[in-house]
Amino acid sequence: MNTALKIAIGSDHAGFAYKQALLHWLPQVNVTDFGTHDTTSTDYPDFAHPVANAVESGEFDFGILVCGSANGVAITANKHQGIRAAICWLPELAALARKHNNANIVCIPERFISLNDAKAIVEQFLTTEFEGGRHATRVGKMSC
Template sequence: MKIAIGSDHAGYLLKEKIKDFLLSKGCQVVDVGTNSTASTDYPIFAREVALAVQRGEVQQGILICGTGIGMCITANKFKGVYAALCTNEYMAKVSRQHNNANILCLGGRVLGDALAISIVEAWLSADFEGGRHERRVSLIKSMEEDSKP
């Protein structure tokens, strides 16, 4: 699996740990930055990951900022991107199973490293269930189309 990952300064240290975890699981990782704890703007990195997912260059993405909220808001501005902010394994699992989320957002200042890795593992191991959830995801997609100016 090919996964894009990005963070701002507040998520940088956790991004590096998650990147190492993904590589140890045999994933291909596209790191769009940032590359230090120097202050930067999260929308820059959310955009790069969202575009990689939108264009089909990667199957999934992971974004990390201080809380994950800013990354999630930004990523969800892109058509075909369904970003989910998850703070536990259950949320991660159902964001894939029920919502077909293709980007996982995490908070580097609110999650410990072990919990964050466990969330990533739960998210990666879950698949979209379809069925009744397909109807709901289709409604979201049609609303996305309706929102065009």
């Protein structure tokens, strides 16, 4: 994995355990934790928006968001014009999200996958390059 990458990570209470595990598993890259910092019930937009802002501004290369289903954080992050957040439950989906959609935030559904699968998804996401070409034309048509 590219050690120069800057990663923004965040979760709500339902994604806290995997977020913490991913933080400890990714020590070779520069990761900033945007919260939450415990399992007290929280609102996912309070963490998805700061991660999306950090990636959209260019301060961070990629984002990782974790919640129970990944739907809430993905919907929230995708409200940002420069964000392409993808819900991934298999490494193959993470690869396609990067190759074809130039996704810049991966959304992990903690309640539906194992921690080992979450790690494999994140690794695939962070190591797959955007293919460009015909996909760049399509990505260019995404913004409203």
